Amino acid sequence: MVSWEKVCSPKEEGGLGIKDSLSWNIAAIRKLVWWIYYSPDRLWVKWVYQIYLKGADWQEYHPSGDVSWGWKSICRVKNRLVSGYQNGQWVLDSKGYTVGSGYELVRQKFQAVQWNQWVWNGWCLPRHQFIGWLIARENLQLKVKLCQLGIAADDDCLLCSNASETHVHLFQECTYGRRVFSEINNRCNMSIPMSNHMQWVGNGQVSRLQKAVLLCIVMAAYYHIWMQRNKARVEGCILRPELTINQIRREVQARITARLLPEKDKRDLDWLRSVKLYL
Structure with a gap:
C-alpha cells in the first residue's frame, strides 16, 4: 500500500x-x-x-x-x-x-523523482499509468510481499516459477516478460534493454513523438504483464506472449489514432506505419 x-x-515527488x-x-x-x-x-x-x-x-x-x-x-x-x-x-x-x-x-515534502514524466506521459491510458506508477514505486502486491504477510504459501513467480516474484524479476528477468519485450523490440526495430525500460526510452535519442509512443508501449506492456500475472493467480492460466503483444498493439494503436494530428512529421508517420501502429 x-x-x-x-x-x-x-507527481514530481512520486505521488498522484x-x-x-x-x-x-x-x-x-x-x-x-x-x-x-x-x-x-x-x-x-x-x-x-x-x-x-x-x-x-x-x-x-x-x-x-x-x-x-x-x-x-x-x-x-x-x-x-x-x-x-x-x-x-x-x-x-x-x-x-x-x-x-x-x-x-x-504539506509533507518528499524527494523529487525522475520517472514521473515517463509514467504520466499523456499518450498512455490512465489504467496503464496507474499500474506504471505502482511499479515505479515498487508497491505492487507481489508474492514476496504476500509471503512476508503470511498470505501466500511461497514467493515463486506465477508466470515462470523460476525465481521469487519481485518487481525486478517480474518486469526484467521473467521469461514471459522477456518474450514480450523481445517481440516489442522486433516489431519496433528497437533495442530496449530489459532493465530500466522507461529510463532508456525517456533518455533515448529519438523524436518526441517516437519517445511518447514507445513510453505508451512500455506502459501497456507493464500493465498486461501484470494482468497475466493476476490471471495466473486467479484462473491458473495465461495468454501466450504473442496474444499479449496483440492486445498491447491494439490498445496503443487506438490511443495513437485518437491523439495523433495529421500535421505530424512525415518521418514519424512513416515510422508508425512501419511498426503497424498507424494506418
Whole structure:
C-alpha cells in the first residue's frame, strides 16, 4: 500500500497529485487568520473584533470554553504556518498569504523523482499509468510481499516459477516478460534493454513523438504483464506472449489514432506505419 501522505504529494515527488484535505483545510482556515491580522476593514473581521476579541490582542488571544467550534478551529490554526512569515510579511507569495502557498508549507515534502514524466506521459491510458506508477514505486502486491504477510504459501513467480516474484524479476528477468519485450523490440526495430525500460526510452535519442509512443508501449506492456500475472493467480492460466503483444498493439494503436494530428512529421508517420501502429 502507498501511504496517504505519498499519494497526496505532487507527481514530481512520486505521488498522484491529490490534495490532502486536512492540510488544505488548515491552509484555508489560515486565510481567515490572515484577514484578522491584515484586513481590519472587512465586515466579518469587524464582527470578530466586536463579538470575540472585544479589544483583546489577537496575538495573545485564547478562546473561552463557550465560543463556537468554528471560532475555536480558527484560533487553533492561528499559530500554524508561522515559519512562512518574516517581519510580519508572508514571504512565500509576493501578493500576500494565499491558500495555495500555505498548503505548500504545511504539506509533507518528499524527494523529487525522475520517472514521473515517463509514467504520466499523456499518450498512455490512465489504467496503464496507474499500474506504471505502482511499479515505479515498487508497491505492487507481489508474492514476496504476500509471503512476508503470511498470505501466500511461497514467493515463486506465477508466470515462470523460476525465481521469487519481485518487481525486478517480474518486469526484467521473467521469461514471459522477456518474450514480450523481445517481440516489442522486433516489431519496433528497437533495442530496449530489459532493465530500466522507461529510463532508456525517456533518455533515448529519438523524436518526441517516437519517445511518447514507445513510453505508451512500455506502459501497456507493464500493465498486461501484470494482468497475466493476476490471471495466473486467479484462473491458473495465461495468454501466450504473442496474444499479449496483440492486445498491447491494439490498445496503443487506438490511443495513437485518437491523439495523433495529421500535421505530424512525415518521418514519424512513416515510422508508425512501419511498426503497424498507424494506418
